[in-house]
Amino acid sequence: MRTDSRLSRMLHALIHMDRLGGAATSETLAEMLSTNPVVVRRTMAGLRDHGHVRSEKGHGGGWALARPLGQITLLDVYRALGEPELFAIGLADDDPQCLVEKAVNSALSQTLEAARTLVTGRFAEVTLADLAADFDAKVSALQA
Template identity: 40%
Template sequence: MKSADPLSDALHVMAHLVGQEGPRTSEQLATCLPTHPVVIRRLLAQMHKAGLVRSTRGHGGGSQLARDAAQISLHDIYLAVGAPPLVQFGQRDNGGGCPIQQLVNQALQDGAREAQRLLEARLQASTLDQLGADFARHLAHHRSLEGPHES
C-alpha cells in the first residue's frame, strides 16, 4: 500500500510516539494509520535516518522518539520525508506559446511558491509536542462527550 501523502502519514505516526513510555512496534503503529507494517517501517527508517526516532530490535523492541517532542518541529519531519511539494497542481503544457497560458501558469507558480513558503513557516513554528497536546485535548473532549461508561 503506497500512501498518497507521506507527510501526513509521518506526522500521524510521530504523533502516536509522543508521550510513550516505551517503544511501539510497526504492527502497533500500523493499526493507528491504518496501513501495512512495512509502510510504517519504511517511514520509521526515514525518521531514524533524520535522527528523529531510535529503534530497538528484538522482544520488547520497537521505535520511540530520539529526543524530546518539543525539540522536533513538524518541519523536521517534513524534511525527513524528502520535503515533497506541499502545494501541487497540474499545468497545461506551454508548448503552443499561447501568452494567456503563459500568464495562467505563471500565476499558478507564483501562488504555489507563496503557499509553500507559508506552509513551511507554519511547520517550522509547530512542534511535535504541540501536535501531541492538541491530540490529547481532542481525545479528552471526545471522551467527555461520551459520558461515564458502565461496567
C-alpha cells in the same frame, strides 16, 4: 486525485509513540495506521535518517523517538518524508512556446511559491509537543 496523507499519519504515529513511553514495533504502528508494516519501516527509516526516531533491536525493540516532541517541528517531519507536494495544482506544459501558457505558468508559479513559503513557515512554528498539548486538552475536556 488522491491526497498524500503521510504527513498527517506520521504526526499521529509519533505522538502515539511518545504516549507509549517505549518502542513500538512496525506491526503495532501499521495496525494503528491501517497499513502494511513494510510501509511503516520504509517511512520510519526516513525519519530515522533525519534523527527523529531510532530503531531498537531485540526483545521489546521497535521504533522510539530520538528527540522530545518539543524539538520536532511539522517542518522536520515534512522534510523527512521527502517534502511531498503541498498542492494538487500544477503547471501546464502542453505548448512551451505559447506566450499565454508562459504568462499563466509564471503567475501560478509565483503564487504557489508564496503559498508554499507560508505553509512551510507555519510548519516550522508548530512542534509535535504543540499537537500533543492540543490532544491532552481535548482528552481533559472529554473527562470533565
